[in-house]
Amino acid sequence: MWALIDCNSFFANVERVFHPGLRHKPVCVLSSNDGIIVALTPKAKALGLHRGDALFKVRDTVEKGGVAVFSTNMMLYSAMSQRVTNIIRQSVDIVENYSIDESFANLAGYEIHFDIEEYMRSVADRICLWTDIPVSVGVAPTKTLAKIGSKFAKQYPGYRSVCMIDSDEKRRKALEIFDLSDVWGIGRRSFDKLKSLGVNTPLEFADKPGDWVRRHFSKPGVETWKELNGYSCIDTSEILMRQNITTSRSFGDMITTIEQVKASVATFAASCANKLRGQSSAAGCVTVFLCSNFFREDLEQYYNAETLPFCVPTADTIEITKTALEIVDRIFKPGIRYKKSGVILGKIVHQDNVQPDLFDPVQNRAERLDLSQRIDGLNQKYGLKTVSLGVEGEKQQPWKVKSEHKSYNYLTDINEILTIRI
């Protein structure tokens, strides 16, 4: 059996933890630039707000409904996610951390010594007691069914946080009433296709014969079908090394000069390089893209991207930044008002597997990497951008994101720790 432990309205609930006055108020968390709503509590949903709504379009509802609004604070959410995961790992041996707010726990063998439902309920209660984050748990023979269980657990308080799908009767009943478009692995396209084929519920899909499914769908569709029928086949075991690393942002204000574009690209390149070293790897190529504001039909539109390879895979901030800026020189077009840029590192290999080049123009790779790592160390100890490249520019720049409702880094910065007045 698998359990899926899913944190309810995770970002919004993390904010609520540190603002106890909001316990019974609607809360929502915004994307970068305070653009759209990315997380919201049930009370905010009840006002008619949705994930994906642009803030400027729903400002009326937000103000009239007394909704507490927060800018996104990933440092805080990551730190809280770590705490939740740690508690799960204390109770179950094999845990796959699937996303920032979800973990799969492998319960094989646990039924011998425990009442699984009560055991997982005790885990859920402990998470709530120790972190104040409410979770919903689904338990089932496959991950896809466990996901469905957790949605039921979230929807109906009667389950007391844990919904177990452990018999064929329960499975069929769940699949009969569950929304087909909410099944894990069935996105917009597959949903439309199933509808057009006359399939309206997960149960109708599960009951189709295997050759029908294989005729209409390829590997992912067949796997979902098997999982719905109780045959476990989706592997989410942990990805130890990312194959691509991206840093991109929309700008607070549109920018026009090449110096500003370069400052943004240099900042994102340094961020990518830092993430790259964090997983002890090196990149074989770098891509830079620039684009204008596609929502502004009155302005000239532009998008361009280019990729350059490295002679030898590298994790050196200076080398990566220099190459990224060469791309800017090639694709920058004057007269455009730029809204977004981004840096993508690709062809990533582990640093121990880097193939040297006999004609490598860089002689001191080890020292260069050491320099980058020492800069990481200083920035880790004294705060972001304590040491950075000059080309990244000053702290205040028009392209920096808007973030007007950001809470403090209560869990990771000693200067921003929660103050309690008695």
Next chain:
DNA sequence: TCTGGGGTCCTAGGACCC
């Protein structure tokens, strides 16, 4: 005026090899 960011996997088709 204001509209997010970061990933993975699969497949078909092109280009190439013998």
Next chain:
DNA sequence: TCTGGGGTCCTAGGACCC
């Protein structure tokens, strides 16, 4: 007029996830 058979590797784009 007739024009094989069997592969590999790479990439762009689609579909999906959070």
